Amino acid sequence: MHVGLISYTPDPEGVIAAAARISVSNVSALDLKEKQTPERVAGLLKYLLSAGHLSPFEHASFTFAIDGISRVTSHQLVRHRLASYTQQSQRYVSFKKLDFVTPNTIAAKPDWLAKYNEAVQNAHRLYCEMLDAGIPAEDARYILPNAAETRLVMTMNARELMNAAGLRLCLRAQWEIIQLFDYVKREVEKVAPLIAEQLQAKCYRLGYCDERESCGLFPTRQ
Amino acid sequence: MHVGLISYTPDPEGVIAAAARISVSNVSALDLKEKQTPERVAGLLKYLLSAGHLSPFEHASFTFAIDGISRVTSHQLVRHRLASYTQQSQRYVSFKKLDFVTPNTIAAKPDWLAKYNEAVQNAHRLYCEMLDAGIPAEDARYILPNAAETRLVMTMNARELMNAAGLRLCLRAQWEIIQLFDYVKREVEKVAPLIAEQLQAKCYRLGYCDERESCGLFPTRQ
Amino acid sequence: MHVGLISYTPDPEGVIAAAARISVSNVSALDLKEKQTPERVAGLLKYLLSAGHLSPFEHASFTFAIDGISRVTSHQLVRHRLASYTQQSQRYVSFKKLDFVTPNTIAAKPDWLAKYNEAVQNAHRLYCEMLDAGIPAEDARYILPNAAETRLVMTMNARELMNAAGLRLCLRAQWEIIQLFDYVKREVEKVAPLIAEQLQAKCYRLGYCDERESCGLFPTRQ
Amino acid sequence: MHVGLISYTPDPEGVIAAAARISVSNVSALDLKEKQTPERVAGLLKYLLSAGHLSPFEHASFTFAIDGISRVTSHQLVRHRLASYTQQSQRYVSFKKLDFVTPNTIAAKPDWLAKYNEAVQNAHRLYCEMLDAGIPAEDARYILPNAAETRLVMTMNARELMNAAGLRLCLRAQWEIIQLFDYVKREVEKVAPLIAEQLQAKCYRLGYCDERESCGLFPTRQ
Incomplete structure (x- = not known):
């Protein structure tokens, strides 16, 4: 931040x-x-x-x-x-790289942190694949996490x-x-x-x- | 809706x-x-x-x-x-079951729909596990998708x-x-x-x- | 009121x-x-x-x-x-009769009340004369008192x-x-x-x- | 102005x-x-x-x-x-001298202008007298014209x-x-x-x- x-x-x-x-x-x-x-x-x-x-x-x-x-x-x-x-739009900006926030209660526990990171990456991977498949960014972003x-x-x-x-x-x-x-x-x-x-x-x-x-x-x- | x-x-x-x-x-x-x-x-x-x-x-x-x-x-x-x-709070409400929205551009393509549903379910499963592990709902929800x-x-x-x-x-x-x-x-x-x-x-x-x-x-x- | x-x-x-x-x-x-x-x-x-x-x-x-x-x-x-x-307009409404408010500190003293009433009436009389002379209501009203x-x-x-x-x-x-x-x-x-x-x-x-x-x-x- | x-x-x-x-x-x-x-x-x-x-x-x-x-x-x-x-208060400020606005439709006609000025001065004189008599400024001002x-x-x-x-x-x-x-x-x-x-x-x-x-x-x- x-x-x-x-x-x-x-x-x-x-x-x-x-x-x-x-x-x-x-x-x-x-x-x-x-x-x-x-x-x-x-x-x-x-x-x-x-x-x-x-x-x-x-x-x-x-x-x-x-x-x-x-x-x-x-x-x-x-x-x-x-x-x-005035806020950055998830409709008009595509996120090839996803920056995201991790709460301390998760970051403090290595096991959960690993699962959390993996889940975010999985969601972002699907997002990118959907973009490549021609699904509009405004729709692909439904899979992005709140953490984005x-x-x-x-x-x-x-x-x-x-x-x-x-x-x-x-x-x-x-x-x-x-x-x-x-x-x-x-x-x-x-x-x-x-x-x-x-x-x-x-x-x-x-x-x-x-x-x-x-x-x-x-x-x-x- | x-x-x-x-x-x-x-x-x-x-x-x-x-x-x-x-x-x-x-x-x-x-x-x-x-x-x-x-x-x-x-x-x-x-x-x-x-x-x-x-x-x-x-x-x-x-x-x-x-x-x-x-x-x-x-x-x-x-x-x-x-x-x-006045909006329902993701801090004070825990979602044992996750209702979510699917854009038509995704719903119309069975392959993408299956991947989308699976990704939402994976995120929700991790959310529930984190709740069970004592991570507060307000933090666990970072993994929930925009679609929630x-x-x-x-x-x-x-x-x-x-x-x-x-x-x-x-x-x-x-x-x-x-x-x-x-x-x-x-x-x-x-x-x-x-x-x-x-x-x-x-x-x-x-x-x-x-x-x-x-x-x-x-x-x-x- | x-x-x-x-x-x-x-x-x-x-x-x-x-x-x-x-x-x-x-x-x-x-x-x-x-x-x-x-x-x-x-x-x-x-x-x-x-x-x-x-x-x-x-x-x-x-x-x-x-x-x-x-x-x-x-x-x-x-x-x-x-x-x-939505307020009554002094531009679009002409006041042939002027209703007005009198503070108690004035109403309680007969001498001042008489002078106050007279002054309000004088202002209203000039207002009416100006209207009759073709001065627009929106301008004639400049002479009306706050009490109106x-x-x-x-x-x-x-x-x-x-x-x-x-x-x-x-x-x-x-x-x-x-x-x-x-x-x-x-x-x-x-x-x-x-x-x-x-x-x-x-x-x-x-x-x-x-x-x-x-x-x-x-x-x-x- | x-x-x-x-x-x-x-x-x-x-x-x-x-x-x-x-x-x-x-x-x-x-x-x-x-x-x-x-x-x-x-x-x-x-x-x-x-x-x-x-x-x-x-x-x-x-x-x-x-x-x-x-x-x-x-x-x-x-x-x-x-x-x-943030506006000047007619409750907390007393106006020994009254500045006021005169519409052009009145200013352009010497007869009406004289009557207008006189009426404003009469209202202001009564205002000052009421202040001197101990009537609070917030009440005396009811006699002041819109033109103030x-x-x-x-x-x-x-x-x-x-x-x-x-x-x-x-x-x-x-x-x-x-x-x-x-x-x-x-x-x-x-x-x-x-x-x-x-x-x-x-x-x-x-x-x-x-x-x-x-x-x-x-x-x-x-």
Whole structure:
């Protein structure tokens, strides 16, 4: 799995702060953005977060190249609807070589790993044979496993990143999407450390665990 | 594949018409809805469609039980973001028996069909063995093929149904999702024939084909 | 102000419950919906709410006729983007008679009330004169006050109703939109009491107040 | 009215092109973005537009400071739901001086202009008196006219900019929001000329007018 930032709103935290201030100011946001110090931006973001005023965080967006996740995880990921995705197509791309993801619970057991690898290779061999026999890639791919890797470009604004990370960095999420959002967080850290700090399991914001059972990090509400 | 209507906004076309009329009226939409005839509703819907005033169509929603589509198709389907989905989980459900979809291009060729069935069964056998060995379902499923069937509940309003059907009933879409939207259309037909009529490839609305090559139904714009 | 339910997903709570159960079941949601008792539905909704699993609540929608709110409030209301609105147009409707809203802080003081009424009437008189002089309604309306009444049709699903009510039933919201969501709640109560119960200020769900200062209902997080 | 670009996705057209190419490629979008020429980007964008493949245009966002529009226009603007707004509040800001918008149809007639100005000033005078008397700003503002100016920050991606401009640059839209989108277009032109070119009335894309009556630019569909 590899996650890289392709592009993002420059000075994302400054943009959020300037936008937030327009609601209580009578000068242009252009001027507000000019005349703010990093300290003031940091203080304002802290206030917005504590007061649950999250809408200004929508004004900063981040675009990621995500490569080498399984179709298991891409299917989960695109369920976040307040974001934009462009995904590699299994209809239009033929995979002469199949890259695939192996869960640790399988990789850790040599016997199962061997069977797993063999089964993936068998499926891929049949896929290639069907392609050679003239069956369209869009149909041959029905035999490919969930483990098959995919690539996509994802754009998410900071508010939705906080929401999605809140759900996907919870230990009840699956390991692969946890790892994905860990990488996403690392990329955001390079350019927007105050936002990256907020990319954390939802319990940190709530102050309690709202799942059926807690992982131990925070108690449930009772 | 089976598609059934679980629920929908009663009198969907009447609701749309009453909503549309509020924009140019000075009485309550409650009264507008009371005092309209089927003829007037039909005439108004026709006008709204011809004038591209599609937003009132958002006031009528349809909730479908969709069973027996492949994960290929569910992954495509949930890309329509202006809709609500609840999908059967491969994390929390274990599949002792694997239902799966077979493309016609494979089913039509006995040799390939036999190999395809065998490959699916092999993958499913390994899946079951891994479950028995204590590997969690969420990881064992990496070996399951794209062909594995899934179920979901989908709610879409009439405007988005028209948009999604416009894309998915185009002959450039994949056969399985075309079939899905054919069934969706059939279900809508039973309760909202004027809306169902509009569930058709986008070229019918545009008057031309905007894809690279036309299937022949409508010429491209040049 | 008058709020009336024009239409809604029949058996809204049953639809939500059936949808929720599909994620952990291997039978069709059509069957799940058939075979559930009111007790089971109630128990499941309670669980979903406590566990923060709110997405199934999107499958039930409610369509309201909202009449006699000010443009102050309609401008606030339409900021909730996960909903559908059709609003009476000040471009296409001419207002020979102007209905308008008066805040209690003004109505309670006879002197100010008299001045307020007079100012509204003066503005409306000029509006009518401009219409008579051939100035288009869309331009004459620039002189109409924020107090001018409007009508609209709003469709919101249960999840967004809970979110919007959480913000708008908070005592920091303005009195007119609080009143609007009180009426909305009353309408929902008639057809979906378990959902209506959840239409309450966000602090009830959070267990604390996340605004800068608490109204006293719940303490702030510190 | 003043519109200024506060921030935007750097190299917006390059980001869109790289994202689009991932769907048919088997290398990372990071590499695709590196290795593209302006000519290739331009050619690809042209193809995407002609083929109606608009989703990659979502990966580039633009954030505008919009100052000095009337509340008439801000109420229209925020109806575009696939965008983010932070607006100056009439609850939290008191307006000792009232800036306001005057339609040309009124400004062009000295008699009406004088009456209009006087009526706005009268409303503003009462507003100030009510503030002095301790009536909260959020209530005093009910007497302010629709003409009152507001400010906001708006973030929209390129796809939604094309959609919104398609509707708002149509001559059936009101003059003030047409002017707003003219300014928006001018700002986008400075940093993304290929996208700016697409900010035009919807008839240019459709090839015909879908309104009831054409302004003459394109014939209606019949």
